[in-house]
Amino acid sequence: MHGSEVFNITTPMQQFGFAIILFFPILAFITCCLRIYGRLSGKQLGMDDLLVCVAMAMSIGETSATYMFMKTNFIGIHITDVPAPGTYPGTPGLIWNFAVQVLYNPILALVKTSVLIFLLRLGGQKPGVRYAIHALNIFNIALMVAIFLVVIFQCTPIAYNWDPTIAGAHCIEQGKFYVVTAALTIFTDVLVLALPIWIFADLKMKLKMKIALICVFLLGFIVTIVGIVRLVFIYQAFFRPPGADPTYTLGFCTSAIETNLAIITASAPALRPLFRKWFPRLFSSATGGNSGYPDTYGHSGTHRSRITAGRSEPRHSIGPGLALKDLKDKTQYKVRSHSPSASEEEIMTFNGIMRTTAVRVSYADEEMKDPERAKEQRQQAHKEDYGMRTSISGSI
Structure with a gap:
């Protein structure tokens, strides 16, 4: 060779x-x-x-x-x-x-x-x-x-x-x-x-x-x-x-x-x-079902509400006929109705640190149309556990 x-x-x-x-x-x-x-x-x-x-x-x-x-x-x-x-x-x-x-x-x-x-x-x-x-x-x-x-x-x-x-x-x-x-x-x-x-x-x-x-x-x-x-x-x-x-x-x-x-x-x-x-x-061993909080409020499945600067784009209502009122905020958030506390996807996918946030829900349209019915629904809502943990992703 x-x-x-x-x-x-x-x-x-x-x-x-x-x-x-x-x-x-x-x-x-x-x-x-x-x-x-x-x-x-x-x-x-x-x-x-x-x-x-x-x-x-x-x-x-x-x-x-x-x-x-x-x-x-x-x-x-x-x-x-x-x-x-x-x-x-x-x-x-x-x-x-x-x-x-x-x-x-x-x-x-x-x-x-x-x-x-x-x-x-x-x-x-x-x-x-x-x-x-x-x-x-x-x-x-x-x-x-x-x-x-x-x-x-x-x-x-x-x-x-x-x-x-x-x-x-x-x-x-x-x-x-x-x-x-x-x-x-x-x-x-x-x-x-x-x-x-x-x-x-x-x-x-x-x-x-x-x-x-x-x-x-x-x-x-x-x-x-x-x-x-x-x-x-x-x-x-x-x-x-x-x-x-x-x-x-x-x-x-x-x-x-x-x-x-x-x-x-x-x-x-x-x-x-x-x-x-x-x-x-x-x-999926660490999904919201293990967190002690309901996955949704009033509906089955996973729902999200995207809140952007000065306006709200609700993808679902909380209870029958209750719409989310616009929230005035200049920061973009993603609010999830299930707990991410045990989910590494939430930690590794979103830019942010997990926090516990109190969310205030306002009722607008329904109250104007039927005040009595809206009052009853608010009372019923307060009887239930509406505490939610949210994962807030801010631009940091």
């Missing part, structure tokens, strides 16, 4: 590696699509969703580069079966290695920024949480830019990354750089994972639901574990003597696993409302 034909060598180990680096991006792509579909359906597409889309596009590029790197560097091939140096072009393998380095860190940083923006929706009312999120986001972005620039210019000239024949060229101590950046990535992972615990600790909800929400966000800990495994592989590659069969390993696949798992776990909280819609029996 001559030239590029040598790269056609493969083994079951290498094929298994290819399966790994394809499975996780496909799963991440499906998850990302479901996330965007759910947000578009609810008309709540935000910057956090767009950042995940950018990360997904970069992950596809990283997957392609990882595949080519494994082929051109004989990853998963026994060292005894690897062609001798000089019998095949070495430049392609070095180019693909450089491409993976360039794409890897920005993917993780963008996903973390997406998570931080999402958390800002939930805990933005608490000054301490808001400051912590902004500070961590600034640090994360600054770290991303710094690492990206160092990766690009780690060798002078840049072409020395894939052309070791350039005279007078030099590189930084790459082993130390990779270990430090991997450790910093893990450090920021831990900080991001700690924020949901802080945010949800003070939310007024059932303990069971609070724990469930925290667990959903802590799925990202799986990504941190993969990052630690990757750090171990990097350390062994640069600071330990090579093993007897150094190419017969799939340690390089950990980068693709980590980036795509990050996209998947970051999208998990956003998928909950969509799954509740598709599988209500499985995901």
Whole structure:
């Protein structure tokens, strides 16, 4: 075999590696699509969703580069079966290695920024949480830019990354750089994972639901574990003597696993409302029926009244013939007639913090038409429990 034909060598180990680096991006792509579909359906597409889309596009590029790197560097091939140096072009393998380095860190940083923006929706009312999120986001972005620039210019000239024949060229101590950046990535992972615990600790909800929400966000800990495994592989590659069969390993696949798992776990909280819609029996244990408040007033099903600046657009009446009077307010609210206290959809879908609000109901048209009847209906209404908990979504 001559030239590029040598790269056609493969083994079951290498094929298994290819399966790994394809499975996780496909799963991440499906998850990302479901996330965007759910947000578009609810008309709540935000910057956090767009950042995940950018990360997904970069992950596809990283997957392609990882595949080519494994082929051109004989990853998963026994060292005894690897062609001798000089019998095949070495430049392609070095180019693909450089491409993976360039794409890897920005993917993780963008996903973390997406998570931080999402958390800002939930805990933005608490000054301490808001400051912590902004500070961590600034640090994360600054770290991303710094690492990206160092990766690009780690060798002078840049072409020395894939052309070791350039005279007078030099590189930084790459082993130390990779270990430090991997450790910093893990450090920021831990900080991001700690924020949901802080945010949800003070939310007024059932303990069971609070724990469930925290667990959903802590799925990202799986990504941190993969990052630690990757750090171990990097350390062994640069600071330990090579093993007897150094190419017969799939340690390089950990980068693709980590980036795509990050996209998947970051999208998990956003998928909950969509799954509740598709599988209500499985995901509706925390609906208004468990809150101790009736779902509606005078009608069956779920009804909403949208109150906008200076006018009311009632979608239902409270009791027969009782219309809601216009409420003069310049702030847009969404008032729900069931309790969201145990629903993570309410928490994660709307920009706002859950509050208990007393709602005053005025009766206008009916009272003018038949004062006596309206008086009787008001008396009957006051006998019933018309306390309602509302989820107020303000532009904050």
